[in-house]
Amino acid sequence: MSDIETIFRTEYGRAVAVLVRHFGDIDLAEEAVQDAFAAAVRRWPAEGIPPSPAGWIITTARNRAIDHVRRESRRAAREASSLVPGESPREEDDMLRLIFTCCHPALAPASRVALTLRLLGGLTTAEIARAFVVPEATMAQRITRAKGKIRDAGIPYRIPRDEDLPARLGAVLAVLYLVFNEGYAASAGDHLTRSDLTAEAIRLTRTLLTLMPDEPEARGLLALMLLIDSRRRARTTPSGDAILLSDQDRSRWNRHQIAEARSLLRDCQRRNRPGPYQLQAAINAVHADAPTSADTDWPQILLLYDHLFALTPTPTVALHRAVALAEVEGPAPALAVVDGLPGLESHHVREVVRADLLRRLGRVAEAAGAYAKAAAGTGNTAERRFLEARAAALVPGSVSDPDCR
Known part of the structure; x- marks a missing residue:
């Protein structure tokens, strides 16, 4: 990946977020930021990358947007006067606003995922469509409808109030985990995994954790993603066929990711505010601690699933708990649990x-x-x-x- 592509991936969402706050128009913000990056592609190879590439992009995009507003003869004076240097809020706050807007409960779950990847990840509509194996026109309509919903329903571009934050943060984390899961266990297509989606989910979760460093569930989700993704190289044969966890070559697991995840979990433990993502990460950490499949501490995993089920008593959690139960008490009691689960037929x-x-x-x-x-x-x-x-x-x-x- 070139330097400009790297900057695009890391700064696109931030630039869009700043311009959405300034202009209140998602389409205008996107177009202006895309124009700015197009200008960067033309100029930076000859002129060199500026000392602050993010600032260059935001300034260039802002100027393009002002020009557009003036050409359209709408809001010119108001928008131009709102862009006084030194008066804007922190760009970190802009990112949070955009994240919570993209993941607003009024939007359909599929639309939240698509809009998050489009506005924060900078993925093209074609890239998102390929990732979720739908026609590009269908994905374009999904994104357009989501933007229209934000506009027509007056969905606020703001960080939720303190009393609303836990529930709204849960929706954001769920979207990021959906993106990750689609990359790690693709629901359709020819390949078992899509590393581009897992990488994007991890990057966006890192961004969220940077913006909200005191949220242990964001920390837990990042740890969970890193632990699961650490096994990616061992999950498939050279021909792309799946390899069961018990049969994987654990020497191929990414120990750097595992070490980072353990550090994140230690931070979570010090905060003593356990949540579902932290518990799922702890379960995967037990797998990572075992040098071989036979060494897995299944009683500890079962205990963690008991805690997880107490927090989120869903059939899916019960199904995964049954896997651990089979290792501790045998397959017969586990089968009885599985056969009695509602909603998973x-x-x-x-x-x-x-x-x-x-x-x-x-x-x-x-x-x-x-x-x-x-x-x-x-x-x-x-x-x-x-x-x-x-x-x-x-x-x-x-x-x-x-x-x-």
């Missing part, structure tokens, strides 16, 4: 867990059927191929049957 991950538990109980035909059902329920080609192979391996006489010679 069509969830392919539930069928993956059921299949493994059935296999361990010797109910091979049922396990094969569960693997096949899970394969049919995923839109990801690599995952479907992996699950179909697991199902075939359990069918006597199959070419994938490990006992077939």
Whole structure:
């Protein structure tokens, strides 16, 4: 990645945030910042990157926006007079305002994700569409509708009040985690992972933590992302097929990310305000502490899941807790829990867990059927191929049957 591309990724969202506050117009802010970066691409290779590239971009974009407003003969005097040097709030506050605007509860969850990647991440509409495997026109409409909703509903461009902050921050963290999960376990497409999305989610979460350093759940989410992403290189074969956690080569796990995550979790412990993301990070830290799969402290993981379920008693948490329960008490009680979970009947991950538990109980035909059902329920080609192979391996006489010679 070139220096200008790096600056674009790190400063695009900040520049858009500053201009949105000045002009109150998202489209105008985006167009002006894009024009400024286009000017940078033309000028910086010959003139050199300025000492403060972010300041150069913001100043250039601001001037472009003022010119546009004047050409349109609207708000010229008011907007120009609002841009007196030294009178603007901190740019960090502008970023927070934009983050909370993009993740406002009035917007549909898919729109929050798209708008966050567009305005804060600087991803093009085509890039976002490819990431979520939808037509570019569909993604463009989604982003346009979200901007229109902000404008027409008068969604405020501000940081929530203290009493509203916990709930609103939760929505922001959920959006960032959705972006990360789509990158780490892609719901559709040919590849199991999309490293561009995981990297963007981690970068945006780092930005949020810089803006809100006293929020332990933001710290916990970053730790969780780093721990999960640390296993990325060991998750797939050279051909792109999935490798189970228990079979991964742990020497390929990223120890720098693991060390940073542990440091973040120690900071969380000192603050003593546990939350769901911190607990999920702690669970993944237990996996990271085990030199081999056989050394995993499953009783500790089960205990952490008990705490997590007390905070967020959802079927999804209960499903993952059942995996730990199977390691501590055996597959039979875990299967009873899984079969009794409401609302996950069509969830392919539930069928993956059921299949493994059935296999361990010797109910091979049922396990094969569960693997096949899970394969049919995923839109990801690599995952479907992996699950179909697991199902075939359990069918006597199959070419994938490990006992077939």
